[in-house]
Amino acid sequence: MTTLPLTTGRLTSGGAAARPGAWRAGLRQSLRAEWTKLVSLRSTRWTLLITVVGALLVTFLSTHGALHHSRGWYRGFDPTNQSLAGLAIGSLTLGVLGVLAMSGEYGTGTIRSSLAAMPRRGALLTAKVVLVGLGTLVIGEALGFILFFEGQAVLAGGAPTASLGQPGVLRAVALSGAFLALFALLGLGIGTVIRHTAGAIAVFAGCTLLASILLSSISESIARFAPEFIFANSVAAVVHSGDSLSVTIGIVLMLAYCAIALGLGAVLLNRRDA
Amino acid sequence: MIVTRGLTKRYGKTVAVDDLSFTVSPGVVTGFLGPNGSGKSTTMRMVLGLDVPDAGSAYVNGSAYADLSWPLREVGALLDAKAFHPGRSARNHLRWLAQTNDIPPARVDTVLDIVGLTAVAERRAGKFSLGMGQRLGIASALLGDPGVLLFDEPVNGLDPEGIRWVRHLLRDLASEGRTVLVSSHLINEMALTAERLVVIGRGTLIAETSVDDFTSRHQSDAVRIVTPTPQRFVAALSRAGARPSVGDDGAIVASGLSSVDIGELAAQHALTVHELTPLRASLEDVFMELTSTSVVYRAHTADEAAASDALPVR
Numbered sequence: 268m269t270t271l272p273l274t275t276g277r278l279t280s281g282g283a284a285a286r287p288g289a290w291r292a293g294l295r296q297s298l299r300a301e302w303t304k305l306v307s308l309r310s311t312r313w314t315l316l317i318t319v320v321g322a323l324l325v326t327f328l329s330t331h332g333a334l335h336h337s338r339g340w341y342r343g344f345d346p347t348n349q350s351l352a353g354l355a356i357g358s359l360t361l362g363v364l365g366v367l368a369m370s371g372e373y374g375t376g377t378i379r380s381s382l383a384a385m386p387r388r389g390a391l392l393t394a395k396v397v398l399v400g401l402g403t404l405v406i407g408e409a410l411g412f413i414l415f416f417e418g419q420a421v422l423a424g425g426a427p428t429a430s431l432g433q434p435g436v437l438r439a440v441a442l443s444g445a446f447l448a449l450f451a452l453l454g455l456g457i458g459t460v461i462r463h464t465a466g467a468i469a470v471f472a473g474c475t476l477l478a479s480i481l482l483s484s485i486s487e488s489i490a491r492f493a494p495e496f497i498f499a500n501s502v503a504a505v506v507h508s509g510d511s512l513s514v515t516i517g518i519v520l521m522l523a524y525c526a527i528a529l530g531l532g533a534v535l536l537n538r539r540d541a
Numbered sequence: 542m543i544v545t546r547g548l549t550k551r552y553g554k555t556v557a558v559d560d561l562s563f564t565v566s567p568g569v570v571t572g573f574l575g576p577n578g579s580g581k582s583t584t585m586r587m588v589l590g591l592d593v594p595d596a597g598s599a600y601v602n603g604s605a606y607a608d609l610s611w612p613l614r615e616v617g618a619l620l621d622a623k624a625f626h627p628g629r630s631a632r633n634h635l636r637w638l639a640q641t642n643d644i645p646p647a648r649v650d651t652v653l654d655i656v657g658l659t660a661v662a663e664r665r666a667g668k669f670s671l672g673m674g675q676r677l678g679i680a681s682a683l684l685g686d687p688g689v690l691l692f693d694e695p696v697n698g699l700d701p702e703g704i705r706w707v708r709h710l711l712r713d714l715a716s717e718g719r720t721v722l723v724s725s726h727l728i729n730e731m732a733l734t735a736e737r738l739v740v741i742g743r744g745t746l747i748a749e750t751s752v753d754d755f756t757s758r759h760q761s762d763a764v765r766i767v768t769p770t771p772q773r774f775v776a777a778l779s780r781a782g783a784r785p786s787v788g789d790d791g792a793i794v795a796s797g798l799s800s801v802d803i804g805e806l807a808a809q810h811a812l813t814v815h816e817l818t819p820l821r822a823s824l825e826d827v828f829m830e831l832t833s834t835s836v837v838y839r840a841h842t843a844d845e846a847a848a849s850d851a852l853p854v855r
Contacts, residue, residue, distance in 0.1 A: 292612065292643070296640060300640040368793065372626075375623070375626045378622075378632075384642060
């Protein structure tokens with residue numbers, strides 16, 4: 268490599284002279300930077316691809332398996348819920364996306380660059396919360412409606428179907444998509460607390476998937492408090508079973524989980540050395 | 542200007558930085574010198590607000606780092622070669638960094654050009670060699686065109702060409718009136734680059750001085766003498782007030798008299814001299830001597846190991 272002429276200008280003549288407007292680096296700057304971070308990583312694109320392909324596949328299998336059964340089999344059948352089965356994939360993959368948004372910074376050392384550039388650590392976490400939350404909200408909503416229509420198209424081949432005009436259907440589809448964003452935020456909170464990617468993903472999977480599977484085997488009355496259980500049986504359901512929480516309580520509970528994880532993360536982020 | 546006052550950091554029972562106070566002024570390169578593990582990196586992280594001190598404080602241009610309005614425009618830092626995501630290209634890394642402080646995007650291309658990474662700007666940083674990673678770190682430090690720069694072991698992993706380049710870069714940055722603090726565990730590297738020195742060992746300040754002063758103050762004045770009549774020579778030296786000692790190879794090493802005085806002495810007493818060599822302690826020797834009591838990780842020499850392992854024979 269050849270020695271290059273130095274073109275570092277003086278502070279005043281350099282390209283970094285202060286611009287009018289903002290008086291100091293804050294949330295607005297962090298939001299732009301975090302967006303660049305998010306879209307400039309291949310892992311983000313891969314995660315989204317896996318989410319979409321996986322969700323389409325699971326919904327196809329779930330609805331296809333519900334075709335051509337006896338009349339009695341369809342008692343209590345919820346075509347909406349059946350078509351939203353693929354969102355379970357999204358709850359995992361987007362949760363991992365949320366974990367990586369923070370733990371990835373620690374794993375690679377990027378966090379030191381991030382905090383040197385933005386020493387007001389709350390702004391960094393807030394920017395991540397806003398972008399991860401809004402990004403996964405858009406993806407979740409789009410995915411929810413796509414899966415609903417995919418599922419109904421498959422079910423039309425030989426099973427009861429639902430339409431958005433029926434009572435509770437639009438609500439279930441729209442809230443389910445939004446619920447994915449809460450999984451991503453829960454992941455972000457856990458990633459901020461745990462900081463190590465592998466450990467944080469393990470804890471996230473434990474809190475979501477494992478909790479609902481394990482607790483279900485013990486007692487449904489405990490399992491209904493698990494995020495994945497709330498998702499499948501309260502939020503994404505039009506026909507509710509006796510044990511599941513109401514939609515409102517389910518969502519409030521999930522918001523509380525996110526608030527706890529993110530709140531603890533914020534406290535630790537401010538307190539710990541980077 | 543960087544100022545630390547009573548900076549202290551403990552990890553459990555280990556004191557990494559102990560009541561450290563020093564000032565780094567603009568316009569000259571200041572070397573931050575100490576053996577590995579002496580607390581240089583910890584100190585730099587505390588200056589940047591990444592680690593919170595247990596006591597004391599650090600100020601950059603009179604403010605705590607966290608209070609700087611546009612941190613990257615006031616302070617640039619190369620902390621270690623791996624403060625970037627391996628999956629992101631060099632350009633994208635610099636792009637998001639620029640956005641955090643409203644630095645114009647054109648500045649990204651400028652710093653890529655300064656460090657010579659323009660050709661590989663789109664390549665994922667994870668594919669970079671250690672030296673290229675170091676250049677990307679330097680580009681990050683220069684991004685905001687800051688008046689204060691901290692470099693932690695910047696020549697690590699660089700080839701001789703790169704080392705020369707960094708040396709020139711640091712001096713040029715200082716000559717533009719910037720404050721430049723460069724850490725190193727290699728005194729000879731610092732002697733070539735720095736004008737002032739902050740020397741620490743085990744987290745405490747050993748010296749805060751200029752390189753010239755450091756060298757002259759700690760220079761020894763020993764002279765090596767080879768002679769066929771060492772006993773007579775030693776006797777003569779002792780009478781003349783020198784402090785001679787005879788080494789394993791039979792040569793005398795005397796301190797307290799200059800080589801000129803010793804030559805005159807030999808002529809007076811008609812002593813044969815085969816060799817008369819002034820021994821100038823290298824900067825490295827001085828540094829080793831000063832920090833010998835404060836080295837954390839010391840390798841034992843083969844002789845020491847043999848001595849401690851040796852069992853009495855018979």
